[in-house]
Amino acid sequence: MNRRNFLKTAGCGAMSSATMLNTIVNLGAIKGALANTHFADTQTEDYKALVCVVLSGGIDSYNLLIPRGTTVGGDNGYNDYMAMRTDLGINNVNNLLALNNPQLVGIRGKSSAYSSFGLHPMMSGMQTLFNSGKLAMMANIGTLVEPIIDANDFENGNKKIPQGIYSHSDQLMQWQTSVPQSRDAVGFGGRLADLLHATNTNQQISMNISLDGKNLFQRGNDLAEYSIRNDINANNVGIEALPSWWSSSGYMTELRNNAVDSLVSQTYANLLQKTYSATAKTSIASFEIFKEALKKVPSFTTPFPTTRLADDLKAVAKVMSVRNDLGAKRQIFLVNIGGWDMHDNLLNGLNSLLPQVSQALKAFYDLTVELGISDKVTTFTISDFARTITSNGQGSDHAWGGNMMVMGGAVNGGKIYGAFPKMDIFNNPQNVSFRGNFIPSVSTDELYAELALWYGVSPSDLCYALPNLGNFYSYSAGNYPLGLMNMSGGVSNVDRPQNCLIY
Amino acid sequence: MKKIYIFCIFYGISLISKAQVAEKFGQGNIGSITVTASTNASKGINTLLRDGYLPNLNSASRFLSQATLGANMSQIQQVADQGIEKWLDDQLNMPNTFSTESFIRTLHQRIVDSLNLTGPVEPYTIYNVNLSDWHFDIAWFQGSMTAPDLLRWRVALALSEIFVTSRISGFGNNPYAMSDYYDILLKNAFGNYRSMLDSITYSPAMAVYLTYMNNHATATVNGNLVFPDENYAREIMQLFSIGLYKLNIDGTEQKDGQGNSIPTYNNNDIAGLAKVFTGLSWHDAEYLGDRENHEQDYTKRLKFFPLDSSDAKIRWWKTNPTITNGHEPGGKTFLGTTIGQGRTVQQGEADIQDALNVIFNHQNVGPFIARRLIQRLVSSNPSPAFISRVASKFNNNGSGVRGDLKAVIKAILLDPEARQCHGPEETSTGMLREPFVRYTNLVKGLNLVSTNGTYRNVMNEIYDNAEQRPLNSPTVFNFFQPDYIPDGDLKNAGKFGPEFQLLNSQTLTGYFNALNEWLINNDPIDYYGYFGNETYKEAEEPRFDLTADFPICSNKNLPQLLDKYNLILAHGSLSQQSLNNIKYAIENMPYRIDNMGVPNQDDMLRRIRIAIFLIMASPDYLINR
Known part of the structure; x- marks a missing residue:
């Protein structure tokens, strides 16, 4: 019985799904039934995880992926780049980290303006992964409702333009929802969980786990994220016990915790009280399960940097390592590194943040290799927008399509x-501003559709996961939006009972 | 003496006796009000209309939960005795009594003096001893605990969550930057919105935060154009004044013929307005583009540079240095207006005032600011009528003045929708108390007092556990956003819950665990030393004294204990069921009595602490309604 049918047959029309989940928790129905599958063969194990790395603030990604050609009359990308970027450019082409013969995969009849590329000098970890085939770059990707061919198409009013274009809040929201015509949509990760949560054997642990608190990406129509801190361990999950030196401390802790539980279990009429109580109950219910599972985290040998982002990704790996104890076959994680809104001091800012990203992502990839799940974990970056390729004097302003x-x-x-x-x-017909803002060539929908099919969404459920996808792509056997993912396992043919979403 | 009471009805407890006559009065439509007078009720109403009504203790406490950061029993009693309007008028007429910057400056000097007394190798000065961001937290806490202008401090915190700057920024750990900015909010909390826009625009902290410090006119660098920074131009419109869509006076969005919202501006407006905010630098800068000299540069208003003479200043030996425009010359078009045409660049500073006037006079500002301030003080989902009443006061305070924040605050707090007690049938009233305010509720409600009047609190516990503290927002979008809709019942009803954006499984327990630290471990203050080998000043790290509650924590007297803190912390809003749940836990805690008949002190303290913990963990407290 899938979750949706379970909810239907449970027959409590007035109960929200969150409340229902808690009922399941309280029944303790699943906890005892969890098999210990620590020694399962990871080769055949059906596990897949997505890790969304948010570069919040809008990364200047035209200094992340940079054209390297210096052939006047031929591929002269680097000189074009320097002419536009002026004081923001990496001013020595030899410092760029070369991408070895990158294959250029165009989209919907459009192809890259250059053929030779490099990465920012501080991205050596990413260079290694690209050149060994474990990393792909998305060129000029961004928020789109439907394809926009050129500046004329953008300006003539016939095409839907993303709401609040160039605004942080809107654009980061739309990267998370992939529904740029609405401010009411839930997140892509959340919708994946709505579709596939029943896949996980333990329904009480959210498929979506956040290292960045509440976020829209992981928020679904039925289900929300579970938030953890990066120093998570079996001893710091949940409400602290009363001081051990109190007489009968354990008993009193129980009295207090039971009272907290009773308070949040009361029936409230006020919607804010209801919402608070539901969040509290769901969270409290998950603590014990996490606590038990985390006791089984193995020690890792992969060296890790000591940055916040690396700590976050290490915590992600810890949770992945006890996926079987958590009853999880599908997981989605979100981490966030901010500080990219570099209206000023851009070169130094990137020199400080980009190595953190490169080193943390590389260490995380290496750790998934150590855990035997590197081909089951796909990590991708998102950001509010790219930035103007022209300078405001040591900084750049908000733009649109960029590189991920x-x-x-x-x-x-x-x-x-x-x-x-x-x-x-x-x-340049792709440019829509005198500051240098580009119409995205790839939509977030096309990237996400590729990830969704790999993750196990059936083609017929894509219209729930990505409501605008039909404007860009329709599925047929062997035809994928980008060809980005290895689909050798085939796509799922299990349709979930969700209706297509329309905005 | 005549006494007039307003009774709030909570959960089926009727306080109106049959002998009394219920009458409606005041701004209308306030239900459940009974006027009792020693003579006749109509005289009572006359008194009431003249002097303001006298609330009962719960109503007084409820009012203070909106108008202050928290109140103790005697403050609640004071409002009950003198009435809400009298208290409000007194508060609105109080001068600004505490400057965070002066506090930091004095503290800085004291630290320097102390260091010099300990035998320096070279003399210490306020220029070679740097402070840190936590000195601002100490200043903030000192002010919040001692300043008598309680309302101003509550409103300033609200303003700091609308006009956001943060230490997570280019000015980082500089307490002078933070205090100068916070003092602007304190000063202007009872001033005019237009003056506040001016002060914010000329604030070094904002200029660094939103990157228009040394912002330069469009220029050619190495043959290529470099443009004015657009950051402030965008956020002053999106977040500080008009928002993204055209609004009606009641805060609802206007619609075009197709039913779509109408954007207030586009990217060209941003680029146009960005040209206005060019030519501003440090007060002691020698040229546009000059650097900060020391951390106190943040305490002086920005200086305007029409020209960029950096080449002449830096390369003083040049006979023919390049002088370019610092401020953008010519007209600047935005929001359907063009300003600055025909001015010389030397006259360009007038562009800034013109632009602020254009923004200030936009029809959106009233409803935009009204809704945000109501959300910060009273409720997440004000009715359009409530927003409209407050926005109208913003547009005209009654004496023809636009932007009078005193009038706006008064309109918010005295509005029937704010004052009305809400029965259980009203399902979307109130707001989730923000975590930081829960903390101030606790320290103020439990009357934390330093014996020497000085506090030293860096407020780490609340920030580490609940991710909130003044001027510590992760982004310019504040800790939470006005349009945030949490999952579940609020979402199904299409209602907002901004503070829920901070609520997740981690901060939820973080709050409980912080309560543990403050209350159970009786450690409500996070004390730092000012310099090495400083003597510990115990008085500056006060703890709660709950011994007065010893007589009311036995099983028999437990209802008194719960009633007391239910009144102080939750204005009596805990339901009988909630009280019973808490009572059950406390009754089952040890209460040992020795052979002299004296109850065990540890047992008594633990009962009191857990009782307060549970009140503050209850949804009845957490949702302030």
Whole structure:
């Protein structure tokens, strides 16, 4: 019986799904039934995880993926780049980290303006992964409701333009929802969980686990994220016990915790009280399960940097390592590293943040190799937007399409997907501003559709996962949105009982 | 003496006796009010209309939960005795009594003096001893605990969550930057919105935070154009004044013929307005582009540079240095207006005032600010009528003045929708108390007092556990956003719950665990030393004294204990069921009595602490309604 039918047959029309989940928790129905599958063969294990790395603030990604060509009259990308970027450019082409013969995979008839590329000098970990086929670059990807061919198409009013274009809050929201025409949509990760939560054997632990508190990406129509801290361990989950030196401390802790439980279990009419209580109950119910599972985290040998992002990703790996104790076959994680809104001091800012990203992601990939799940974990970056390719004097402002990374053993790496724009603001139909803002060549929908199919969403459920996808792509056997993921396992044919979403 | 009471009805307890006559009065539509007078009720109402009504203790406490950061029993009693309007008028007329910057400056000097007394190798000065961001937290806590202008402090905190700057920024750990900015909010909390926009725009902290410090006119660098920074132009419109869509006076969005919302501005407006905020630098800068000299540069208003003479200043030996425009010359078009046409660049500073006037006079500002302030003080889902009443006061305070924040605050707190007691049938009233305010509720409600009047609190516990503290927002979008809709019942009803954006499985337990630290471990203050080998000042790290409650924590007297803190912390809003749940836990805790008949002190303290813990963990307290 899938979860939705379970909810239906349970027959409590007035209960929200969150409340129902708690009922399951309180019954303790599943906890005892969990098999210990520590020694399961990871080769045949049906486990897949997505890790969303948010670069919040809007990364200047035209300094992440940079054209390297210096052939006047031929691929002269680097000189075009420097002419536009002026004081923001990496001013020595030899410092760029070369991508070895990147295969350029165009999209919907569009292809990159250049053929030779490098990464920012501080991204050596990512260079290694790209050149070994474990990392792909997305060129000029961004929020779109439907394809926009050129500046004329953008300006003539016939095409839907993302709401609040260039605004942090809207654009980061739309990268998370992939529904740029609405402010009411839930997140892509949340919708994946709505569809596939029944896949997990333990329904009381959320499929979505956040290292960044509440976020829209992991929020579904039926289910929300579970938030953990990066120093998570069996001893710091849940409500602290009363001081051990109190007489009968254990008994009194229980009295207090039971009272807290009673308070949040009362029936409230006020919607804010109801909402608070539901969150409290769901969280409290998950603590014990996490506590038990975390006792089984193995020790890791992969060296890790000591940055916040690395700590977050290490915590992700810890949770992955006890996936069987948590009853999880599908998991989605979200981590966030902020500080990219570099209206000023851009070169130094990138020199400080980009190595953190590169080192943490590389260590995380290596750790998934150690855990034997590198081809079951796909990590991708998102950000509010790219930034103007022109300078405001040591900084850049908000723009639109930019360059992102996708990493993992199941990624068809060593390639650049999409159409990298010509570094030109005057003679460039892809440019929509005198500051250098590019119409995205790839939509978030196309990236996410590729990830969704790999993750186990059936083609017929794509219209729930990605309501606008039909504007860009329709499924047929062997035809994928980008060709980004290794789909050798085939796609799922299990349709979930969710209706297509329309905005 | 005549006494007039307003009774709030909670959960089926009727306080209106049959002998009394219920009458409606005041701004209308306030239900459940009984006027009792020694003579006749109509005289009572006259008194009431003249002097303001006298609330009962629960109503007084409820009012203070909106108008202050927290109140103790005697403050609640004071409002009950003198009435809400009298208290409000007194507060609104109080001068700004505490400057965080002065506090930091004095503290800084004291630290320097102490260091010099300990025998320096070279003399210490306020220029070679740097402070840190936590000195601002100490200043903030000192002010919040001692300043008598309680309302101002509550409103300033609200403003700091609308006009956001944060230490997570370019000014980082500089307490002078933070205090100068916070003092602007304190000062302008009872001033005019237009003056506040001016002060914020000229604040170094904001200029660094939203990156218009040394912002330069469009220029050619190495043959390529470099443009003014757009950051402040965007956020001053999106977050500080008008928002993304055209609004009606009641805060609802206007619609075009197709039923779509109408954007207030587009990217061209941003680029146009960005040109206005060019040419501003440090007060002691020698040229546009000059650097900060020391951390106190943040305490002086920005200086305007029409020209960029950096080449002449830096390369003083050049006979023919390049002088370019610092401020953008010519007209600047945004929001359907063009300003600055025909001015010389030397006259360009007038552009800034013109632009602020254009923004200030936009029809959106009233409803935009009204809704945000109501959400911060009273409720997450104010009715359009409530927003409209407050926005109208913003537009005209009654004397033809626009932007009078005193009038706006008064309109919010005296509005029937704010004052009305809410029965259980009203399902979307109130707001989730933000975590930081829960903390101030606790320290104020439990009357934390330093014996020497000085506090030293860096407030780490609340930030580490609940991710909130003044001027510590992760982004310019505040800790939570006005339009946040949490999952579940609120979402199904299409209602907002901004503070829920901070609530997750981690901060939920974080709050409980912080309560453990403050209350159970009786450690409500996070004390730091000012310099090495400083003597510990115990008085500056006060703890709760709950011994007065010893007589009311036996099983027999437990209802008194619960009633007391239910009144102080939750204005009596805990339901009987909640009280019973808490009572059950406390009754089952040890209460040992020795052979002299004296109850065990540890047992008594633990009962009192757990009782307060549970009140503050109850949804009846957490949702302030």
